[in-house]
Amino acid sequence: QPATAASAGARTLVGVCAAPGVAVGTLVHWSDAEIVPPELASGSLSAESRALDKAIAAVDAELNSAVRAASQRGAIGEAGIFTMHRVLLEDPTLVDAARDLISLGKSAGFAWREAIRAQIAVLGKVDDPLLAERAADLRDLEKRVLRLLGYANTAARTLPDEAVLAADEFTPSDLATLDRSRVTALVMARGGATSHAAIIARQAGIAALVAVGDALHTIPDGTQVVVNAGEGQLAYAPSALDIEHARSERLRLEGVREANRLTSQEAAATRDGRAIEVAANIATLDDANAAVDNGADGVGLLRTELMFIHRQAAPTVEEHRQSYQAIADALAGRTAIIRTLDVGADKEVDYLTLPPEQNPALGLRGIRLAQVRPDLLDDQLRGLLAVRPAGAARILLPMVTDVGELVRLRARIDSFARELGRTEPIEVGVMIEVPSAALLADQLAQHADFFSIGTNDLTQYTLAMDRCQPDLAAQADGLHPAVLRLVAAAVQGAEKHGKWVGVCGALAGDPLAVPLLVGLGVTELSVDPVSVPAIKARVRNLDWQQCRQRAQDALALESAQAVRALSTAVWPLD
Template structure:
């Protein structure tokens, strides 16, 4: 950053404790600097003092935090512990009030160190610089400091003109947007994510319109459709690299190929459109949600901004837990929450004296108006996303539930002006027969969720559907894009027959799922289930699973303050084994580290944790944890039923030490019966050495999620590149072929326990590559078994060969669909 430093203020430690960098705080909101730069102290005393002279801006009623304006204008947030707002003030005593002047070292908040430590997630206390136009410089961290010791300094940055000889790079590129739906929410979020490593200012220009490329809202407002020509313009020290990164993303299709978005017809001017296929018979129920009232006037700009930041962080944290079809939608919503244009517009309202809730609603309304002004029907579907987030953030700010959803009676066909993703997720799916909305579109996020859940849905049905009286009989035929109101006897009879046939097929699949799975030519293929709890085991048995192909034991280790002891592990493994009966149980040893850290197992920060100390590497580094887990597994699961699997193997050097340790533990426990020890193939190295590994390991099981990530060099947690993740990529399939061949040559079996195993379309390819066991989600098992029973081995081998020679995942899918017709 270029600038002249003035008005420097020294910060002293607000209490004695361990000084750490902000990224060490076990909370992404602070660690990823969503609220601003800063540092943290893990305290050893219960009195928070002023780190510098200034004026108290706010102290919440819970007294767990304080905001302070320093004499150079910088604003600081001091937040005692994590998740301490939930204590409601218990254990805290404020020593200051808003508007009070304090000196460095003056008491701010006293707290009961032991009581708060016991009740809170952690005591570590972030000190956050919440103002722009300042820079914070931190002294050496990783050390114990006394209260009053110098720990940092904050200086104002005064803008200055560029000096002679100092060059600012400018670079522009023209590209064509050929993504199917242009730049809508998910592609816009990916563009913003792609720019995170760069400092240059980048804009997307179309005609006379220009938008900040880091702003999802601004990009949506451009209304860029498929086939549009845009200019990418950058200015800054790394402008060329930033522009090239965005251009590469656009030219690659913006991640829309193979995405979860529906392939659906364009919105027609009249009549409903199918957003999720299927047929429903039921009774109408209107959903009429209303906005909550918000106060117009705020309680001070600093307090309102802190409140808004906290609400945004709260909703972002909730979205981070999304799984399945909701995960990508949540990523796009998180990008909107972090949108610089939206936050700036809300900030202007707050600066004008408005409350945070009023400001966020006004900023959202401004963005929605801009998107509607494009006239693009596809882009206007994103208005629902902004409205959804507006309601969630307002509810968080007011501390009240958002607009609720009604209780559903059996066979409800829900009707609404539009439906928000959060509303859909709150519905009782067991009683929801179908959905019809007056507005919306087939590529809306709620349409994706409905399709994933198998709920028939019609959109763009027109205002007339809002006049349908609750309780009116309906037939919702999404396949025919028709809503039949008060159908006659003949229509009801025909629809009932179709529904019955569908249910019969599913029931037939479910009933036959309890029989061993054999292909049409008699080849035996085992269909197992992936499990993460005792409840999952019961669901798997009910679905017809022939065993467990992957028990993710980390569910026992995550989201807790201490590691489970041997007895707790043994008891859990024993319950899962008993639930499975005599079916095989493959227990994967602890797979934490990387993207699954635990607070009681401190590990140094890793620049690329996916390539760091995770899986079996952590077990080798901590043999005490490995020994304890092996003891618990062997004591909890009968030897005849037990199979143990090691994650993240690269070669035999990772396998042999665990084999030796297993033999030691078996001897300690007096277990003479052999216990199978296999490996999970997740690295290209292990796949290429599969034949060598299989000569010593008892079985091989492929984790397609990580294998795909490592093969394609694309982080599945990075929105800028995650669209490249596709397990049907020919490069991944060739590695799977090596595993199948290596296992066969060594007389071992090879399975797949990654996400690809749940896809019936992939089954013939995987079987043709030498896979004899598929471990899927419990819900997918009946349909997967039915699909496998129709296959012939010779045809599968021929299809697999063509798939490995294909040029893209899309071509692989086309081959598979053609073969299955």
């Protein structure tokens, strides 16, 4: 039985788990004051320009070293993050914008900061976590270059032996300079579970909490704390017994992780023989390799947004094909479910001129974008249809709200297949992330081959709560009975027509949610690649008939907390 986070005497803050684990340590506030370089150049224009070029080259060399070091450690995802940073650093529009400002008499540091901020302004307000992460990457590059221009102290911080680092948000370069042997956990006031800092923390085995809120900054530096990331809790002023429990729990979890890793390549089924596919959510070729290494049965969600941003023009059909074909090849026979472009009109991609919206979460998102820019979706669909072999890719359509949208899109897919001379059918699935889609699942299942439930958006739209809002993050819980009832409705609608249902949202990787999802009839769980071994192990310890009975009980409960209490009582965490 896992220890609870803390005794009644300890005070507790609640956040969202970004990397599981239990940690004990000393809280260290990682304050990185904003760097404000002087606006006007102190030297000649050519000197400022040379200084910027030299700093950019030095950062590129740093990133190259970081890629090599991560690759040697086997941290594939981390290597991919720093490779992406090199691509962003070499973006000619960014460097040209900075040079233009230098030519107007601005300092190299000011010019770089302004050029970066202009791009961040485009992405920073984005509701899509993948695109918001690009804004975080740009902030990281801003900081790196300014440091090398001499505007900040680059000396490494000295940390206590067991440090729990606290910050508003961490960037990959923050974590690259840390002595990781001394860091037991990361705690962030903001940020999301998909951030690059969270990915690096998961791969390094460092517990991480996000969206804790501003109360984090009120805990004094040097306070002893216990972090139970899996339960979303940070306890400060813990008792000696709390600390002892947390230390023993941490050792036990390390043993469990190793045992799960050894069985990760085997298929997962419940004790009474219900087979459950455990797939991976990915965005890049590096992620695909990580998925295979961690034993994923396939890719349950390939997010394609990165294909469309930081470009001067939309990707061509051939660029789409090559990108998806490379991932299909890396999966070595496993199937990839590829989601079509899911961005909204709350951002300005250079070639995507859309009107601003007051409420982008309810606007031109997902396939609705095809109403104003059908060419973007058409080219992507043509690229997907060209992936070989025929069964290597399935198409997943985001933000479908009713059957009419699906019928029109299937007709387009069929016509493109005929154009390409493709005779083999391609499976087309629908994301269930809008409540109307869950309620009309029986109609959609007549025309879709499968459903994939996006529990992040489904929760947001059902509860009218933004899960990236720190004050609401703990309440925007996918185990709310209203969300589970919509999951049940989607499964029942699918079963009427013999179709299968997967879950690709955060709930699929939540150990307390897994038995309930399996009990409601979900047969595929798609999770972060590093979570695959633990979720497979969780499935193998379940009895499907018991899951079915208790899932029905959960639907009658009144709150997410009550559902979590039920799940914890029936299926204690490993």
